[in-house]
Amino acid sequence: MKSMVAYNGREIPKEDKVFAACAKAQDAVSKFGPDEVINATVGALYDDEGQLIVLKSVDKVMKDLAPADYAAYAPIAGTPGFRKAILKAAFGSYEPKSYICAVGTPGGTASIRNAIANYSCPGDKILTHNWHWAPYKTIAAEMYRGIECFEMFDEEGCFNTADFDYKVKKLIRNQEHLVIILNTPANNPTGYSLSMDDWYAVKKTLDEVPLEKKAALVLDTAYIDFAGDPDEVRQFFAVIDNLRSNILPIIAYSASKTFTLYGARCAAMICLAHSPEVAEEFGMVNTFSSRACWSNPPRAPQEVIERIYADEHLLAEVEAERAEARSMLLARGKAFEEEAAKCGLKTLPFRAGFFVMVPCDDPDRLCDKLGEKNAFLIPFGKGVRVSVAAASEEKCRRLPAMIKAAMEELQR
Ligand SMILES: Cc1ncc(COP(=O)(O)O)c(C=O)c1O
Incomplete structure (x- = not known):
């Protein structure tokens, strides 16, 4: 007996690509240290030191809860x-x-x-x-x-x-x-x-x-x-x-x-x-x-x-903290866009948010190539997804040229 499951027509992949890419990035961080690795895989907001951002005002209320x-x-x-x-x-x-x-x-x-x-x-x-x-x-x-x-x-x-x-x-x-x-x-x-x-x-x-x-x-x-x-x-x-x-x-x-x-x-x-x-x-x-x-x-x-x-007052505190995180995120997206324009890297129309998308023909190979240089992105349909939410502004600035170079290397 090889399978006990009633699949009912569903296609169930063996591995989740997002979690696989995150795992590779985390592995590289533990080997080379956080400064040497660009982990732009995760769909959550991280600070420039690579720590998950949790609004302090929200955290305070959570900790105040009675059983x-x-x-x-x-x-x-x-x-x-x-x-x-x-x-x-x-x-x-x-x-x-x-x-x-x-x-x-x-x-x-x-x-x-x-x-x-x-x-x-x-x-x-x-x-x-x-x-x-x-x-x-x-x-x-x-x-x-x-x-x-x-x-x-x-x-x-x-x-x-x-x-x-x-x-x-x-x-x-x-x-x-x-x-x-x-x-x-x-x-x-x-x-x-x-x-x-x-x-x-x-x-x-x-x-x-x-x-x-x-x-x-x-x-x-x-x-x-x-x-x-x-x-x-x-x-x-x-x-x-x-x-x-x-x-x-x-x-x-x-x-x-x-x-x-x-x-x-x-x-x-x-x-x-x-x-x-x-x-x-x-x-x-x-x-x-x-x-x-x-x-x-x-x-x-x-x-x-x-x-x-x-x-x-609490609401104002939450909103102020969120506004600060939002500015940080918008600055990262802008930095990525500016550098992409400078090096001629094509992106899909971007306005704001956690992600920027770079269209390409072979996203898996491109991600593998970038992984060799300790930059981790997610292959996503016909492109690679860059989480600007997860990488510092400085890393967001460095990424476009790295992606462009990796694309050119693959074309050679
Ligand atoms: C586009 C989109 N929709 C919905 C969600 C749902 O998030 P949650 O179920 O955590 O609220 C996510 C989370 O990553 C998302 O990216």
């Missing part, structure tokens, strides 16, 4: 205080006009999972951009759905609204339901953020979805609080706040990056519904799904976020 604050079960949909506080975090100064419902989930991953489970059918295709976070496919496959991609960029490097429109119309002809996932602002892996014009084009396409069909627009905003000015990066909410009744916007708002609570597993899925019935139904079905998958989401991070929003 019952973390040990007791939270309600399946999240604690009432958290469900209110997370709306303030997600919308910032924007005041939504739609009917809102928030359901707490253990991470943005879980929000995306529930959205797919409840707004598409087995056998359906989920639509997303070709440059996307790989787990979308894993989550869809686990629930017997597939992924269809539209080209994210056209020949001019602009958001490809024509292909988005084409793919939405193609899929909606054959499916009763359509889940569309857009990861913006500060997309993983490209760092692209949809402009307001991109958003108007997305809205135009959604306005043309026939009323007898239903679409859920899942906005994966995992990086929104590191994408730029907090008000500016939220301007697009106005566009999705008044869509037609057959389109349901769902925000997958994660606390992982925003509060540096990656491992604490906390997020909320938030709908902007056209009617109170649809909002209430959203709460009901997603709570049902949560019960079936993980039951209660962790209480500790919910308690922390509730306390932050109950105390304006």
Whole structure:
């Protein structure tokens, strides 16, 4: 007997490429020391000394929790205080006009999972951009759905609204339901953020979805609080706040990056519904799904976020600390871009965030070649992903020329 598993059509790789690359980088750090190694693999924010950044203000609240604050079960949909506080975090100064419902989930991953489970059918295709976070496919496959991609960029490097429109119309002809996932602002892996014009084009396409069909627009905003000015990066909410009744916007708002609570597993899925019935139904079905998958989401991070929003001084402290980390990150991205331009290294359109993407033909070989020089990146589709979140500004400045040289070496 070689296998006991019911694979059910899923393709399960033997090794996760991201974790394999991280392991190689860590191995090099232990052999050669942190100064000799550029580890641009990890999707978390590290300081210039290579230490994970945890907001001190958040850490303080976490350490203040009483045993019952973390040990007791939270309600399946999240604690009432958290469900209110997370709306303030997600919308910032924007005041939504739609009917809102928030359901707490253990991470943005879980929000995306529930959205797919409840707004598409087995056998359906989920639509997303070709440059996307790989787990979308894993989550869809686990629930017997597939992924269809539209080209994210056209020949001019602009958001490809024509292909988005084409793919939405193609899929909606054959499916009763359509889940569309857009990861913006500060997309993983490209760092692209949809402009307001991109958003108007997305809205135009959604306005043309026939009323007898239903679409859920899942906005994966995992990086929104590191994408730029907090008000500016939220301007697009106005566009999705008044869509037609057959389109349901769902925000997958994660606390992982925003509060540096990656491992604490906390997020909320938030709908902007056209009617109170649809909002209430959203709460009901997603709570049902949560019960079936993980039951209660962790209480500790919910308690922390509730306390932050109950105390304006504490909130100001968290926001100031985050702003500092965001400036550091934006400076690293800028440094990488400047040096890439100087040495003629092509990148995909980048605006902000944790990652920059360098397109190339053979990402595995390029990563291996760079690994020989103690620079570690992730092979990602038809390119290599550089985590500027994980490397110092000085290392972000050095990387483009190293990548360019490695590419040329491989072409020889
Ligand atoms: C694009 C994107 N979406 C969602 C997530 C989900 O994060 P979490 O489940 O930790 O909230 C991540 C995390 O890396 C991500 O990169």
